[in-house]
Amino acid sequence: MALENHPMWRLPKHHLDHDDAHDHVHWVELFYDLIHVVIIFLLGNFLSDHLTVNGFLAFAGLFIAVWFAWADSSVFNSLYVSTDVKHRLIMSCQIVTAMVMAASIPHVLDKGWMYFALAYAANRMITAYLYHRTNRLGVEATVLSRTVSRNFFILAIVFAISAFLPEPFNFLLFGLAIVSIQLLYMLPKVGVLECKRFLPRLGHMSERFALLLLIVVGEGFFKLVITLSEKGVYKVTPEVLFNFMFGGIAVFVHCWIYFDFVGNGKPKNQEKWTLVNWWLAHLFLMLSAVMVGVALAGEVKVGFWDPYPLKYGAIGCIGLASYLLCLLWIQFNIEERIAHRFATAKVRIFGVVLALATLLVLPYVPALVGNLLWGTALISQIAIPVTRAYLTFSKEE
Template identity: 55%
Template sequence: MAMDDFPIWRRPRHYMDAGDANDHVHWVELFFDLIHVVTIFILGNYLSHHLDWQGFWVFTGLFLAIFYAWADSSVYNSLYISTDMPHRAVMAVQIVTMMVIAASIPDVTGAAWPYFALGYALNRALTSHLYWRARCVGAESGALAREQGRNFFVLAALFAVSAFLPRPLAYWVFGAGVVLIQLQYMLPGVGTLRHERFVPRLGHISERFGLLMLILLGEGFFKLVLTLTDKGIDKVAPGTLFNLAMGGLSLFALAWIYFDSAGNAQPKRRTNPTLLAYWFAHIIILWSAVMVGVALAGEVYVGFMEPYPSGYGAIGTVGLATFLTALWVLQRLVAGRDITCRYHSGGVRLFGIAVALIVLVIHPAVPAIIGNLLWGVALFSQIGVPLYRAVRDKRQPARAS
């Protein structure tokens, strides 16, 4: 075997130029994904400690910033197959930047802001370097890598400047940079979506989205268990333990309906409208999954008869309604799920959304057992109704024969 065939020496190649390209996620990417376990966990803790409008908007802004740090790396790795030593070194430093970002989140609106902004700026600069390197080693002869390298370098400078500006101006400049991350892909005539070679491996991207969904839902289990251990499992009532079990089952149910309906499935068409709808629907559904995971930690604070904590209840009901709405959109965009869509129909999704919104209105005034029951109806109907329909259709041919 030639030395160049070893992964640690294999320079970046655009997947369209590689005969051995596949959609599987490389171990370096998986490691990068797992680092986001810590980041999202701390972000969820931030939301649970700031259950007001300001905390909600800070959480949403930070989620988008962290999502793009993950997504831009995923897009690069989907376009260019890169496993050599320089690439691994860059990914290792990006992992360190995520550690700094995660450690800055609890006090991001205070003394930790410069650390967060500078860590994020370095993360963007490293993404810029990856694209410039792809161009320098001949993986991209067109303008795609050059433009992406330039765009992320400018964005990195903008984020770095925001670390030293007075607040709230610093937040506005940083937020503008986060918006520009998306616009540099989408803007007509100048966005990188116009390049023919800017077509990520859709199977690779869908697998990365599926892995991230599992990570985010797993955060909900961590929050439930850690909240209970902090309170003391021997100090809670049986009703709280029942709530805990239902919270765990609810997270499993969210994964169930996502993967049955849209998870790991590729978009039906490679047109820009379809790809953008697929992209934005995933941003929304991942954001809502984090909110539901945070909200379920509230199960540890109540028994059966007291009302569910209002802050947790609000983000949990809005999160579930948003999750089901985004899933409804996604299942209509992906290929290979036509049978699933027949069972997971729009009517089922609409029923779950409506019940979740009813709980949003009434949960402060009713016992937690009532609110949980209705919220559970909204969620578990998304499994029960499709299962009933599937069993009914399976039995009909048998009866006819």
């Protein structure tokens, strides 16, 4: 076998030029996702330690930045089938940058900022190099890879500069650069989405979204288990154990409603704004999932009869409402499924309204009542569609 025919030495190739490109995620990409288990956990810890408006805004900004770094790398791997030795070595360097970003998160608002910003800049520079490499090798004959490489290279320099600026200018410059990345994708005429070759493997990206969603939602399990283990499982009351198990079921149901109704779903068409909506809806869905995961740690901090911890309850109720709205947002932008007949907008809005109503009464009712209301908002999202589907299909039979 010639070297160029073996995956270890085959040059990157745009999937449209590939004879047998498939949508399955390569193990190198899965390994890159692995570090994001730690990043999401540390982001959740950051939010737990900063349950204020400013703390939430800082958490949201960090999450969005990390998510875009992950997503931009995923888009490259979706556009260009890359499995050769050099690509693997480059990805190993990108994994190291993500490790430094993760380690910086607990102290990112003070002495950790420089390390986070420089690691982020290096991460963006590596993505720029991945595109530059396809251009240099002649893999991409259009302006696509050259344009994206230039954009990321310039923004990597901006991110690096933000590492050395005083507050609040460091955060402002970093935030502007994050916004600029998305504008350079989406702006009419000059945005990369205008390029016909900028068409990732949609099935591949759907699978990447689904895998990251499992990581993000799974953070709720981390929070629950670690919080209980630190308290001592043998020390808590049966009420706390019940709340703990309820929290575990809630995490499971979050995954259930995602995978049954939108998981691995491809966009309904290849129009620019359909792709943009699909992309942004997944970003805010995962941000909401982390909020819920952090809120569930409150289950181990209270019994049945005391009010649920208000700060945890607030992010849990808002997070659930946002999660359901994002599910609906994705549902509108993907191919039609049979399940969509039963998971209608009315079902989602019912859950959203009940979640927000729970937030209003949370300080005045026992945690048992709060959990009942919040749990109804969540579990209705699977119970109503499944019941409707069973009755409908039974009659058709």
